[in-house]
Amino acid sequence: MAQLTRPVRHDPAPSLWAYRLERLMLTPAVRFFLRAGVPFLITLGATSAYLGDQDRRDQVLLTIHELRDKFEMRPEFMVKLMAVEGASANVESDIREVAQLDFPMTSFDIDLDTLQQTILELPAVKDVSLFIRAGNILQINVIERQPVVLWRSRDGLDLVDREGVVVGGVSTRATREDLPLIAGDGARDAVPEALRILSAAAPLKDRVRGLVRVGERRWDLVLDRGQRVLLPVAKPVQALERVIALDEAQQLFARDLSSVDMRLAARPTIRMNQDAVAHWWLSKDMLVEAGQ
Amino acid sequence: MMDLYESQRAMRNMRRAAMQRGVVAILDVGSSKIACLVLRFDNAERVTTGDGVGSLAGQAGFRVIGAATTRSRGVRFGEVEAMQEAEKAIRTAIQAAQKMAKVRVDHVIACFSGAGPRSYGLAGEVELSGQMVTEQDVSRVLAACDVPDFGGGREVIHAQPVNFALDHRSGLSDPRGQMGNRLATDMHMLTVDAAAVQNLVHCIHRCDLELAGIASSAYVTGIASLVEDEQELGAACIDMGGGATGISIFMKKHMIYADAVRMGGDHVTGDISMALQIPHANAERLKTFYGGVIATGMDDREQIEIGGETGDWEHDRRTVTRAELIGVMRPRVEEILEEVRYRLDAAGFDHLPSQQIVLTGGASQIPGLDGLASRILGQQVRLGRPLRVHGLPQAATGPGFASAVGMCLFAAHPQDEWWDFDLPHDRYPARSLKRAVRWFKENW
Structure with missing residues (x-):
């Protein structure tokens, strides 16, 4: 006798605004905006809100630097000494003087190209090749001018x-x-x-x-x-x-x-x-x- | 007439825009259900063939991607009766179909069965301007048709040239390029009640949709359920809907007559409800489960619980035999068919070479209807089901969806109507820029 208590009949028709909203949601541009635009904006907003504070920004940069330094200072990357080959004694001392490297230092800080240019500016040096060889030694091979x-x-x-x-x-x-x-x-x-x-x-x-x-x-x-x-x-x-x-x-x-x-x-x-x-x-x- | 021409042309342009976007909705506003299909057109595969039916029965190039049906509200006799209710029902159907299609539709092609359709046969004749029949001559002969006075408050929804005659040769489907002196045409024009159309258009606009076309349900049902040779040789399609029964006669692939009887399956349900004193919903259930029109000895013994919700136990526990139910249904079905017979006779259907009659529509599913119909309408009666179209769900392949399927075909390949031809020169306003452009086009 369930029919005695007549249930309130549910109206299946959507309300006008629900209908309009659904149509809006089916519009391709809106769908694209919701799928790509909104996550992008949220990410952008959150990031800029977090980084808006100078202290936090410094903190983040500091952390990055620390991590970087820690990595670079690992013993695998430390160059302990410099070996000069093919140069006479005074040329070698000249090279050591212009290179201005105080060992031990990490190989990330050694700019071989600039160093090569610097050494090539020495008049007694005809050609020079630099590399960091096994055993973390900065090898400088010099061809001197005779x-x-x-x-x-x-x-x-x-x-x-x-x-x-x-x-x-x-x-x-x-x-x-x-x-x-x-x-x-x-x-x-x-x-x-x-x-x-x-x-x-x-x-x-x-x-x-x-x-x-x-x-x-x-x-x-x-x-x-x-x-x-x-x-x-x-x-x-x-x-x-x-x-x-x-x-x-x-x-x-x-x-x-x-x-x-x-x-x-x-x-x-x-x-x-x-x-x-x-x-x-x-x-x-x-x-x-x-x-x- | 000018006004109508413009509004129909505007609808055609809307249809073209919908085709370009590739998505269009089909809305069949019936008295018992509202069906909505969403079609996707793939533009690459637009095959346009000369005659009416092309490859794959003219249904290549589109696919049904969304389908929804909802119980109709606020529609009686195939006409909008309560605007708010009808609008809600349309909204429900559209939303569900959109949801299934996962795409938004903005253009809709609608059909309805009521609004008192009236057919007119028009004839026009014109002397050719040159030796050869040009597009302009076709426009002129269409414009030369003498339009009968169909009364105020009515509107033309179909005006199709069904035949062209050049001098003494008749039965031409496309006279363009042929030689002759006099061009004559026969045109079939269908008018409906303007207020009913206005109400439907208003409902659709209130759902934020654009109307890309409007069709008579009788016409589109005929397209869907008559096979090609029936359309060619002559046949009548009886679309037995909920609130109205549509009649359309086809000949040489053109509709030549359409009418509607303002009775349908809902009236049968109403009779059952009244006779057995049960709610409308129960009557509908009884009709669909146990209904029929021809009683047998077995039916006398089959007891049916008819139910009820009055709370009176005795009243709610009554049973009837199936024969009784059939006895209630049969007179009403007979009445509908008699009325259809009367309309067909009035139209001169018995003079047609082929007198095939196809019954379709939701109410044609009553068991034994074909036997009853053949007694009343003639021997050549069959039950029709709509064509298969791509992507149509199984639930929507029954005869109740014949008009929806017909609308798909109508949307994909509309027949040439009067407004698809350009206006003849002399109908342009005298100082129109278009006229000047046309003059340049034709002289250089």
Whole structure:
């Protein structure tokens, strides 16, 4: 007899606003906004509300830094010493000076690129490669510039490599007796040519004092006793070889002459010393007298 | 007429917009139930074929993605009677269908069975302007149809050209491009009560929906339940609904007549309720479970508890035999069918070459109805079920959903109506910019 208590019939129709709300919820733009926009806005709002406070922001940054430092300071990443290979003692000390690293330090703080640039700025260094090798050692492999000549300038004596770069200075000629000497403006820019001339001048090695660059275009070979060979701009080596051949045949440089001018290949010229002609006449007279 | 033309064209544009959006709702406002289907059109597969029925019976390219039915309220005889109630019922159906489809629908195509449909046959004849029939000539001949005085307060909902005749050749479906001198047309026009349409439109607008089309239930039921050759050869579709019974006669794939009887299954229920003195809901239950129209000896012995909720034990425990129930139902069903017979005779259905009659609609599910109908309507009677369409739930495939399914087909491939053709030149306002544009278009 359930029918006696008549239940209140439920109206299945949605109210107008419920209907409108449901239609709104089925609109694609609204659905997208609810699915993507609202979570985004909530996240954004919560984050900015939390980070709005300066103290909290500092706290967060501090925590991040601490964690980072802790990680970087782990013994696996600590570099304990620096090994320099291929450099002479003073270059090595220069490198240690410019690198300015106080070990032990973490490898995250070592900027190898900048360090390489810094070391490359040292004049004595031609090339350098850096890496952190096993055992946490900063390995620096240096290729040094090899000084090949001494260059005498107004400021003093400098060591110059094959490419004309000043590698270092020396106080006296005697410290590097093994290197030939060049001088004059622009001498540094023609070091390879100078070396070729000097190797061609090997037969005169005992007498060669050095090379002088004249007018930044040609070389003078200077021998002892103030003798000079004036070499041309073009083909100086051949010109020198001609002079040496002449010397071997005629003992040219043993004579009392001040210079051999090879600047014009077709017309080599020699200049006698001031009194040489007079002496020559004198000795000739003496010979004549003796002969008679 | 101009006004109607504009409003129908506006609805067509709305339909096009709905197609572009790809989602449109179908609303069958009946007296006993309101059904709502949500259709999705996939634009890639828009097949337009010349004649009425294309591939897959014209139902390629759409799919039912939402379906809902609700008990109708505030609708009687297929007309809106109580606006608030009807609006609530429509809202319920729409919301449930939307929920199932998971998409919002803004455009709705509605149909209703009542509002006193009246058919008119129109004829028009016009001399061709040139040798060949052009689109303009078709427009002119449609405009030349002499519209009968269908009275104030009525509105045209269908106006379909059903036949074209060129000189002495008749039965052309598309005269465009053919040679001739005189073009004549026959047009079928269906008018309904304007107030009923206005009420329905108002209800739908109150649900925040746009009306993309409106159709007569008799017409769309015919589309759904008549098979192709029945439509071609001539057949009548009887849509036995809750509050009204629709009649539509098809010939050569066009509806040529439509009418409605203001009686239906609800009246049968009412008779049972009155005769057995039981509530309406119980009567409806008895009708659907034990109803019938032809009694047998077995039915005399079958006792049915009819129930009741008066609280009087004796009264609530009464039983009737099934034969008694059939005896209550049969006269009313006979009356409906007699009325249908009368309307068909008035329409001249017996002159048609094929006299196939198809019974459909919710009330056509009474057992034995086809036997009774064949005695009253003629020998060629069958029970019709709507076509299968993609995605239609099993619950919505019964004959009660014939008009809803027909509306799907109507939405996908509407037949050419008078307002689908452009207005003839001389109907444009004299200084219209459109007229100037048209002149340029045609002369260059």
